[in-house]
Every structure is written in C-alpha cells, then in structure tokens.
Amino acid sequence: MAALDIHGLRKAFGGNVIIPDVTLALEPGLITSLVGPNGAGKTTLFNLITGFLRPDAGSVHYKGSDLVGLSPQRVTRLGIARSFQDLRLFNEMTVFENVLVAQESSFRLWTRAAACRHTDAVLERVGLADKRDTRAMDLSYAERKFLNLARIMALDIDLFLLDEPASGLDGPSRTTFHTLLQSLKDEGHTVLLIEHNLDIVREVSDRIAFLNKGEVMAFDTPERIFANERLTDLYFGTAGRPAEAASC
Structure with missing residues (x-):
C-alpha cells in the first residue's frame, strides 16, 4: 500500500485554479522530493494534505483514512506532521521547552518523565543537546532550522512533510540535515520534501514528483527526472524562449 494516496485533488481560489488535478501515491519508507517552478502549487498541496x-x-488517503475534512490536529494525531517555511518557534521558550510542548500534538500519551527523556533524545539527534536551555530567539539560523525539525521528530509520526527545511543552510549543516533524513x-x-536546491534534491531523493501549474507532470527517479530536458526547461523558465535567450 502507498504511504499516502492522493487522487484527483483540486483546489481553486475564486476563479484561480491552483491545483487542477493531482494524483500521486507515495511509496512507504522513501524520500520523495516535490519540485517545480515557483507558483507550481507545492505548498498549497501540503496545505491540502494536512488540513490547513x-x-x-x-x-487524500492515509492508512485507510480519508484526510479530507479533518483538522490539522487530527491529521497530526493520525501520524502526519509538516514543517513550514516560517519556522513558527516559540522564541521566548528554551530549546527544550519548544520540543516538549510540541509533543502535546502527538497521538502518544506521554508521562512527563517519558516526554522529557524523549525530548532530550531528539535534541541529541539534531545536534542541539548543548543548546537545551537556550532561548529559541538566541539560536543561529541553522540551529533554528534544526529545532523546527526536532519539534516534528518529537511527535513520533510516520510521514514527514518538510517545506524547504534545508534552505539557507551552510555546507556542514546540509551534511547534518542529509544524515538526519537518511x-x-x-x-x-x-x-x-519541498526543496528548491537541486543539489540537495539529487543527494537525498529516492523519487521526484515534478509539479507544474498544479499538476504532476512526472514522477520518477532523480536520474530520469534530471535527464528530461523538457522538465528542466520548465523548472528554469527556459521553455518556449528563443534558443539564444535560453542559453544566456
């Protein structure tokens, strides 16, 4: 069975159709990157999956349940969590408190002691154990990105939807991010995963879904997607332009 089965998904805002028809089945246990030009509908698709x-x-079916009509909180409790491009951290809280409070959305009923142990274990995994008592607002940008990921990992869910989690990371941080995904x-x-950095997409993806104007134009391995000149032209905005301009 697919880890997530999307069929015939459509969304319009007034007369503007953002998602005309998306059908996509995610294979369990794999990393799939959702790529496409700006305005392709990637974040809108995330919002549709997660109830926003x-x-x-x-x-949208997950483990036999149709997610359509469910609240974001209910979707999370079923085992799906997402990140946002804006990190939505509690800036005045410590790193530890940010992760601890996130577990209130989990489908698990933690005891306080178990939740604290779990929080410390997650902080160790993302490399923030030494920042445990630091306020979120005092972290570096990369540390804030990893704290955002830690809050999701603490939920102990099955399906991660990550919206540009590696944007703005330096080389060492990207390596850490890659290791965490693996x-x-x-x-x-x-x-x-939604990611605009194609080097990261190449590094981490098992499959790529190419979205353009709200439709899945291709769903295949990274090797085949990157070998498709039509898709790369669409991504870089060269499709339909004169050859001289496209080569500039």
Whole structure:
C-alpha cells in the first residue's frame, strides 16, 4: 500500500485554479522530493494534505483514512506532521521547552518523565543537546532550522512533510540535515520534501514528483527526472524562449 494516496485533488481560489488535478501515491519508507517552478502549487498541496485547506474535489488517503475534512490536529494525531517555511518557534521558550510542548500534538500519551527523556533524545539527534536551555530567539539560523525539525521528530509520526527545511543552510549543516533524513528513512519513515536546491534534491531523493501549474507532470527517479530536458526547461523558465535567450 502507498504511504499516502492522493487522487484527483483540486483546489481553486475564486476563479484561480491552483491545483487542477493531482494524483500521486507515495511509496512507504522513501524520500520523495516535490519540485517545480515557483507558483507550481507545492505548498498549497501540503496545505491540502494536512488540513490547513480543504480541497474542492478529490481524496487524500492515509492508512485507510480519508484526510479530507479533518483538522490539522487530527491529521497530526493520525501520524502526519509538516514543517513550514516560517519556522513558527516559540522564541521566548528554551530549546527544550519548544520540543516538549510540541509533543502535546502527538497521538502518544506521554508521562512527563517519558516526554522529557524523549525530548532530550531528539535534541541529541539534531545536534542541539548543548543548546537545551537556550532561548529559541538566541539560536543561529541553522540551529533554528534544526529545532523546527526536532519539534516534528518529537511527535513520533510516520510521514514527514518538510517545506524547504534545508534552505539557507551552510555546507556542514546540509551534511547534518542529509544524515538526519537518511536516519528517518532507515527507521522506516516516509518523507515528502519541498526543496528548491537541486543539489540537495539529487543527494537525498529516492523519487521526484515534478509539479507544474498544479499538476504532476512526472514522477520518477532523480536520474530520469534530471535527464528530461523538457522538465528542466520548465523548472528554469527556459521553455518556449528563443534558443539564444535560453542559453544566456
């Protein structure tokens, strides 16, 4: 069975159709990157999956349950969590408190002691154990990105939806991020990733779904996607332009 099965998903705002028809099945235990030009509908698709928006048509099935109409909190409790481009941290809280409070959205009923132990374990994994008592507002940008990821990892969910989690990271931080993603995959988690940095997409992806104007134009391995000149032209905005301009 697919880890997530999306069929015939459609969303319009007034007369502007953002997602005309998306059908996509994620294979369990793999990292899938969702790529495409700006305005392709990637974040809108995340919002439809996780209950922040309701589709006009179509279905989103996860473990036999249709997610359409469920609140974001209910979707999380079923085992799906997402990140946002704006990190939404509690800036005045410590690193430890940010992760601890996130577990209130989990489907697990933690005791206080167990939640604290789990929080410390997650902070160790993302490299923030030594920042445990630091306020979120006092972290570096990269540390804030990893804290955002830690808050999701603490939920102990199966399906991760990550919206540009590696944007703005330096080389060493990207390596740490790659290692974390690989560890999630090794543990059997499924990841759907929005990422504009194609080097990162090449490094981490098992599959790529290419979205353009709200439709999945291709769903394949990274090797085949990057070998498709039509898709790369669409991504870089060279499709339909004169050859001289496209080569500039």
